[in-house]
Amino acid sequence: MADLDKVIHELVAANRILANEGVVDAYGHVSMRHPHDPSLFLLSCSRSPELVVPEDIMTFRFDGTTADGRKDNPYLERFIHCGAYEANPDVMAVVHSHALAVLPFSISSVPLVPVIHTGTHAGEHIPVWDSQDKFGDTSMLVQNVEQGRDLALTLGKNRVALMRGHGFTAVGRSLGEVLKISIYLPQNAQVYMDALRLGGTIKCVTPGEMAIRDEGGPGGRELGRALDYWAHRAGCSHYLHYGKK
Template sequence: MKTVKTGLLKPPVFSSVEEERQHLKERLAGAFRLFSKFGFDEGVAGHITARDPEKPDHFWVNPFGTHFSQIKASDLLLVNHDGDVVEGDRPVNRAAFAIHSQIHQARPDVIAAAHSHSVYGKTWSTLGRLLDPITQDACAFYHDHSLFDDYTGVVNDVEEGRRIGEALGNRKACILRNHGLLTVGHSVDEAAWWFITMERSCQAQLMAESVGKPVLIDEEHAEKTSKYVGNHHAGWFSFQPLWDRIVKEQPDLLD
């Protein structure tokens, strides 16, 4: 009888910094393409960043004003923590720098962070509430997301970014009241997946509450489920089918 191996895929191991950087940039471009495909783009709002593997105080980010659907790996900007573009010839979104520089500074474990003005995320954010454990997918955020319970306008100052970083704490996600969602991860894949599934969890709870009172998963099972679907590897692994899809449909993102 033939034995079928059921072990999960694991994140790649790189032989050089250059190889790791190219992989990171390709995944970042792929994440932008997926965000566009899922409708997470609105004008010039939104950004995903990834810490450079060689220079931990630098991060890669989308150029300001370039549509998510058109971003290629070669379009990405390298920005230092002073806000200077050190690689690339396009401007950087000031809000991207203000928020993400402080997230990366406060969380050395974080490789990538994602934020956009997605419809259900920003709608849920107006309630000033955390998500409830009403579905298996929402359990990924059980006791692992926070609320930035303030809004003072467009984030243009690093002090505001610092306060968002404090609100995030050691969690994987933060709901920015009257603004939207922010997720982080140990890889671009993970941060992007948490954003995608958190947006859908917001949608699910909004829909459920529109017709009744959702039944919550009890604490014991929510905690158990969180450890299964909310760990770092689960986040990375869940992104892989989406990566396969987008790179097959839009291979130019690798350029």
């Protein structure tokens, strides 16, 4: 079970990192697919990410039920994660955030697109999921399997979906990749919004530039450098490097 322990500690580090970078606050969450059973995933009980410790990490099935017999209170929106893992076997980690900077693009007809080099991690196309389309008036949260599946359908093979008036969901082929996407997405949105306010012609990242930026894949040395930096800033390097001598 040594590598499960390591993965749980990395997931705790991811919670602390996202909180420290302002991507999540009291709300929002991050999960990982279970390293031993791809039909399960790991997610904290209902606790703010900055406060998550290894004992909080629970194991869930894709129907939102717990697979470890724990009775702790789960996140209401765990179905976001259920839908994303069920729909795409390549998804290894999921982030859900209410980051303010992306919200204007979730309610406007102006699509969020990559405009800065770090914004390319989110991919070329960022669809918007509107709970109103299929479910009418709701709490606007993703609180059941059907809503989670519908969100996953909108997400498709993209890396990010905005959620109208609510936030975003990002998926990654690794934990590091989904952190990178989630940390830079609000920054990209902020720069784009500032440029829109400036007026004039805006030059977005080109498809060719996107393709070159994507050549590194989901891992690599460059990502390790960022993970070390984010963990150091968040004071959680001991979780990120758990078990390493």
